[in-house]
Amino acid sequence: MKTLKIVSVVGARPNFMKIAPFVRAIEDANKGNGAGIDHILVHTGQHYDDSMSKAFFDALNIPEADINLGIGSGTHAEQVGHTMIAFEKVVRQEKPDWVVVVGDVNATCACSITAKKQHVRLAHIEAGLRSGDMTMPEEVNRLVTDRLSDLLFTPDRLSGDNLRREGVAADKIRFVGNIMIDTLEAQRHKAEELRVADIVGCNRMEGQGAKADFGEQDIFSLLTLHRPSNVDDPKILGEIVDFLTDELARDMPLLWTVHPRTEKQLKAFGLWDKVVAARNVVTLRPLGYHQLLRLNMGAALVLTDSGGLQEECCVLGTPCLTLRWNTERPVTLREQGGASVLVGNDVRRIREACREMLERGRVPSRPELWDGKTAPRIVEVIVEAGGI
Ligand code: UD1
Secondary structure, eight states: OOOEEEEEEEOSHHHHHHHHHHHHHHHHHHHHSOOOEEEEEEEOOSSOSTTTTHHHHHHTTOOOOSEEOOOOSOOHHHHHHHHHHHHHHHHHHHOOSEEEEESSSHHHHHHHHHHHHTTOEEEEETTTOOOOOTTSHHHHHHHHHHHHOSEEEESSHHHHHHHHHTTOOGGGEEEOOOHHHHHHHHHHHHHHTSOHHHHHHHHBOTTOTTSOOOOSOSOOEEEEOOOHHHHSOHHHHHHHHHHIIIIIHHHSOEEEEOOHHHHHHHHHTTOHHHHHHOTTEEEEOOOOHHHHHHHHHHOSEEEEOOHHHHHHHHHHTOOEEEOSSOOSOGGGBGGGTOSEEEOTTOHHHHHHHHHHHHHHOOOOOOOTTOSSOHHHHHHHHHHHHOOO
């Protein structure tokens, strides 16, 4: 049988939980059906700290990337430009039948453009998400990637509607469900075995020695924050910090897993000391996949600007305040049956929603085809579409 050659791409943290089930489904297709897929995994190196990258490869059993482009941090143009130059060499050398990209980070967009300019067919996993917010770098990445893709794998029906509205041919759009939920379902039993107090104990950041030890308490809230719209403006970040330290953390301990970008900004804006000094705020280093999942399972409330966390809260039922004015994932919103409400970065709205959502409690919801079997569906479609 003729071998089908696929190059798939990851770059940043949210990509890793999306590629893990895809890699596994390729291995299964090769073993079970003799699909004969030659798969090459490329890491662009956009995220490079062990805690942002290697830890996820290890925890999710992703084989080491065959090629690491070592791009690292930089402005958007630097990241996209350097990735394109490096990835072009890979595509020229490997001559794949398909390039497969996931999500909406700079690596996704850069490798999509490169693949198409080399006349290689492109498949996008997590296609059709739209926030409508062109100031969001990910929205630009989504639009470019979807416009260029030959196969668009959508996580929900709303995403398919978006693509059809934009004129994408119906036969390119395949509704397969949410691949992140494959990882959640495969890994949740491991997360359940962890203890919250151990996670906190092992991951506390420096300088919090004076605070009481976090016990196996029933009630805590969990925060993640990294979007430029929340952390790059000192006034906005300052108001959020005031609310968290002076109000939210008074009622229950707040566990804050701090993204490197956010740590940098808190220090630059002179807010770091206030956060560290706050009695009930526990800052944690970036957590591993199972650790964050465990905290999400136990949290009374999640506050986040991450897209992936909104989706996990939806399935786990954790009340979620999304610290954004819009979302590309409307299926996770309360009005669609999900567990999340949009609160932007307006403290008044955050305060009200906190009260409401705590009263509402846990309400799990599972959108159609978020069943843990998305990756095999994707591989089947690509195999069917075949080589050149
Ligand atoms: C990127 C993605 C975003 C995703 C997020 C998850 C884009 C446009 N943005 O944002 O969609 O939600 O990842 O984390 O692709 N840094 C480190 N160590 C690392 C990586 C980054 O310290 O391993 C620091 C650097 O100071 C860097 C900053 O974080 O400049 C931002 O990293 P970058 O990859 O540019 O964007 P993110 O904010 O992580």
